[in-house]
Amino acid sequence: MDGISTERALLSGSISPELEETFRTVADADLGGGPKYAPTVMRALSRTVAARAYGKPMLELCHLLRIADAVGGRHGWPALIFGVQVARGPAFRAQIQEGARRCAAFGPDFRLEAEGVTIAYRDAPFTVSYGRMGFLAALIELMVTALGYRAVDAQIRAWLDEPFEAGRATAHANALSRLFYDHLKDHLATAQSLRVFARLIAFLEEDRGGGFTIDDLDNRAVLDYWHRSATAEPEEAELRGFRVVTERVGMLRTALQVAFERHAIGSAKPVGTDREAGEVDPGTVLSILEVHDGEADELRALQMEPAARVKFLTGREVAELDLIARLGSHAGALALSVLRCATFGAVQSRLSQALRRHAPADEIAGMAALEGCEPYDQRIGHWRNLEVRLDRMALAALAALVEADRAEAAMEVLARLPAADLTGLRDRLPSEADGPNVVALRPGGTVGMVAALADTKVVGPDVSGLIADARRALRGLGRTGFGADERRLDQVIDGMAAGAPLVRRLLVRLGNVRAAAEMRLAGDSFARDSVRFRDGFEALYGDAA
Amino acid sequence: MTDRWQDLDDGERETARAVFTALDGARALTDAAMQAGPSISAIWSALVTGRPLPPGIVPSADFDALLVDAATIAIPRQAAAATPDSGIDRQAEGARLRVIPSRGGPGQSYLTITFEDQTTGAARLIAVIDGAEPLEIALPVPVAGAVQLLLDNSEPILAALTDPDSRLFLV
Numbered sequence: 001m002d003g004i005s006t007e008r009a010l011l012s013g014s015i016s017p018e019l020e021e022t023f024r025t026v027a028d029a030d031l032g033g034g035p036k037y038a039p040t041v042m043r044a045l046s047r048t049v050a051a052r053a054y055g056k057p058m059l060e061l062c063h064l065l066r067i068a069d070a071v072g073g074r075h076g077w078p079a080l081i082f083g084v085q086v087a088r089g090p091a092f093r094a095q096i097q098e099g100a101r102r103c104a105a106f107g108p109d110f111r112l113e114a115e116g117v118t119i120a121y122r123d124a125p126f127t128v129s130y131g132r133m134g135f136l137a138a139l140i141e142l143m144v145t146a147l148g149y150r151a152v153d154a155q156i157r158a159w160l161d162e163p164f165e166a167g168r169a170t171a172h173a174n175a176l177s178r179l180f181y182d183h184l185k186d187h188l189a190t191a192q193s194l195r196v197f198a199r200l201i202a203f204l205e206e207d208r209g210g211g212f213t214i215d216d217l218d219n220r221a222v223l224d225y226w227h228r229s230a231t232a233e234p235e236e237a238e239l240r241g242f243r244v245v246t247e248r249v250g251m252l253r254t255a256l257q258v259a260f261e262r263h264a265i266g267s268a269k270p271v272g273t274d275r276e277a278g279e280v281d282p283g284t285v286l287s288i289l290e291v292h293d294g295e296a297d298e299l300r301a302l303q304m305e306p307a308a309r310v311k312f313l314t315g316r317e318v319a320e321l322d323l324i325a326r327l328g329s330h331a332g333a334l335a336l337s338v339l340r341c342a343t344f345g346a347v348q349s350r351l352s353q354a355l356r357r358h359a360p361a362d363e364i365a366g367m368a369a370l371e372g373c374e375p376y377d378q379r380i381g382h383w384r385n386l387e388v389r390l391d392r393m394a395l396a397a398l399a400a401l402v403e404a405d406r407a408e409a410a411m412e413v414l415a416r417l418p419a420a421d422l423t424g425l426r427d428r429l430p431s432e433a434d435g436p437n438v439v440a441l442r443p444g445g446t447v448g449m450v451a452a453l454a455d456t457k458v459v460g461p462d463v464s465g466l467i468a469d470a471r472r473a474l475r476g477l478g479r480t481g482f483g484a485d486e487r488r489l490d491q492v493i494d495g496m497a498a499g500a501p502l503v504r505r506l507l508v509r510l511g512n513v514r515a516a517a518e519m520r521l522a523g524d525s526f527a528r529d530s531v532r533f534r535d536g537f538e539a540l541y542g543d544a545a
Numbered sequence: 546m547t548d549r550w551q552d553l554d555d556g557e558r559e560t561a562r563a564v565f566t567a568l569d570g571a572r573a574l575t576d577a578a579m580q581a582g583p584s585i586s587a588i589w590s591a592l593v594t595g596r597p598l599p600p601g602i603v604p605s606a607d608f609d610a611l612l613v614d615a616a617t618i619a620i621p622r623q624a625a626a627a628t629p630d631s632g633i634d635r636q637a638e639g640a641r642l643r644v645i646p647s648r649g650g651p652g653q654s655y656l657t658i659t660f661e662d663q664t665t666g667a668a669r670l671i672a673v674i675d676g677a678e679p680l681e682i683a684l685p686v687p688v689a690g691a692v693q694l695l696l697d698n699s700e701p702i703l704a705a706l707t708d709p710d711s712r713l714f715l716v
Contacts, residue, residue: 014573023577029584032596036586043575050570078614082589144585148607153614193569197562201550210551247572255565259557260548285567292568326572 019187022146026138033085037138039300041087045138047289050188053282054139054180058173061136062159063126067117069160070110071099077156087137089130109164121166143176147183155179196238200225200252214260217253219336219520222246223532230536240540241352242345242533243323246337250330254292292328299325302502309495310481312393312503320386324509331509335516343374343526344533351541364544368537376517376526383514390507395473397500400487402467403474405450408497413453415504417462424458425449589615592716595668598681604673612714617667618660620713633706639665640715644706647695654703656694658715663690667715672705680705684715 029036072079100106111118116129159172208216226245229237401409456464583599592615620637633644647653680702
């Protein structure tokens with residue numbers, strides 16, 4: 001197998017190269033103000049597209065297009081959809097307010113509300129919220145990029161030329177859905193995903209018997225399946241990257257968990273018996289994805305506003321936490337696989353890169369023989385250091401919130417010390433309007449109250465000790481956002497408030513994975529695993545070495 | 546509660562397949578890394594704000610359609626070729642574009658655009674030829690419904706104007 005095909009074999013081709021390019025184009029859209037669409041919007045879009053659950057969004061989209069048509073002038077819908085520099089609620093609100101001043105229809109037909117725009121159809125008024133517009137704009141940009149401007153614009157014009165009635169939107173939303181569905185049929189490679197699913201199930205049936213349970217999708221299954229794929233003929237295996245196998249086993253755990261839950265509640269209605277024929281309940285699939293795939297959003301949320309105003313994590317730290325965040329609730333069960341990904345998987349990644357740049361054979365042979373592979377104890381030590389850094393970031397953010405007298409500081413204290421008694425803060429409240437038994441923890445309006453968190457006489461030694469630790473963590477921290485001048489800016493403090501709980505939760509995830517991995521390690525684990533990986537790498541890359 | 550694979554019926558197994566497939570597809574989309582061209586909104590934004598067009602645009606019927614919607618005036622393909630020496634004369638509803646060799650400056654030509662409606666104007670001229678990135682040139686503010694520029698004959702946009710397949714857009 002040559003270098004390129006080896007690399008391709010490492011990747012999972014669940015989508016066509018055209019769809020990959022289309023999606024990347026939208027994700028990278030930048031009108032000069034940074035990424036137009038937030039990573040969480042793109043992630044929500046990926047779930048909606050993969051679940052083929054765009055029926056309801058298309059209906060919302062039709063109504064947004066009515067608004068855009070009013071703002072941009074007849075058939076001028078692109079002005080709002082494409083013209084907004086950063087696709088967030090406030091930007092849409094500002095542009096719509098601006099357009100409303102020039103459009104006579106605003107007032108009688110379109111009402112600007114606090115949270116969105118209500119279209120006063122005579123048959124059934126419809127409100128599109130500002131917060132939803134970013135997602136809908138990303139959806140239509142994806143459609144235009146995939147299907148072409150003319151095809152989509154023709155459908156849109158047909159809708160906009162209809163009489164002004166909400167009831168007519170459904171037919172046009174369905175037409176847009178069909179257009180998109182027909183395109184995606186050829187680009188979302190369901191067959192390949194199903195093949196991977198079937199091979200994983202067949203492997204488990206063979207290895208563990210037909211009575212296998214979710215607990216059989218464990219670290220040994222990941223390693224055994226990977227080793228078998230690595231040493232199989234290319235046409236007999238889709239997954240050859242160890243990390244790819246780990247992720248797919250995590251997905252299979254989710255999929256089986258859902259099936260077992262449905263079985264247990266005795267309402268086993270299939271979400272679809274013939275997907276190609278459209279007998280699917282995409283809404284059900286989407287809701288499952290939102291729960292199970294949403295866990296990785298923590299890491300992404302740290303990289304977007306407002307948390308992104310503070311450099312909580314370096315790029316390297318984000319990369320180190322990525323797999324743990326992706327595996328979500330399965331990361332603990334697959335902790336040893338996460339450790340193998342960070343060590344042997346890293347070697348495989350370097351091997352792929354070396355093959356891509358046509359590195360000398362002896363370099364490839366050295367890597368395949370595991371030269372430079374980080375041992376488990378070293379990686380565990382590295383994770384411990386990362387935990388210390390994450391803890392420092394979360395503590396420093398807590399100190400910054402206390403310094404800014406933000407109520408979120410009290411919430412962070414309670415998250416760390418659930419038994420803490422903060423009733424002493426009540427006396428510091430400017431008003432007793434919330435009643436004698438309530439400590440108001442809403443953001444803002446707590447002048448001087450939060451600062452009392454550092455006062456042992458008010459909150460006791462545990463809390464004041466925590467705040468003292470937090471202040472020590474903040475001292476001398478050089479990352480963006482933590483400087484004394486930066487901490488005076490409201491936007492930075494908003495970033496601290498958003499980021500502190502995210503970092504704390506990531507810290508817990510990492511700690512759990514590290515502890516679970518340590519529990520499963522024996523003295524000779526690394527040596528025994530080295531034999532399996534060396535063997536697998538030899539089968540995969542031996543010809544190139 | 547049983548949680549063995551063999552106890553699941555066909556419908557429940559289909560549920561597992563559907564969820565796995567959707568998770569796999571969503572992950573592939575999120576991880577999409579293939580080099581991308583300019584986005585539609587970046588192109589549109591450049592057209593309406595006067596910023597240069599982003600690099601990497603591949604002309605297509607869809608790009609032309611977008612330009613038609615963004616432009617003040619669109620001048621379609623013409624029937625026959627012309628040369629800067631013989632003069633170029635291209636017309637569309639609302640405007641006429643001519644290129645006339647300069648008598649005073651050899652190797653130079655005047656590009657003149659006349660608007661039928663004197664209140665009409667355009668900030669730039671974009672020429673689109675298949676197989677090449679679009680060319681653009683900034684236009685001065687019209688005086689009495691006309692703009693005039695003196696261009697060197699080596700200007701790439703002049704060559705584009707002589708191409709009968711080129712589409713011209715006053716934006």
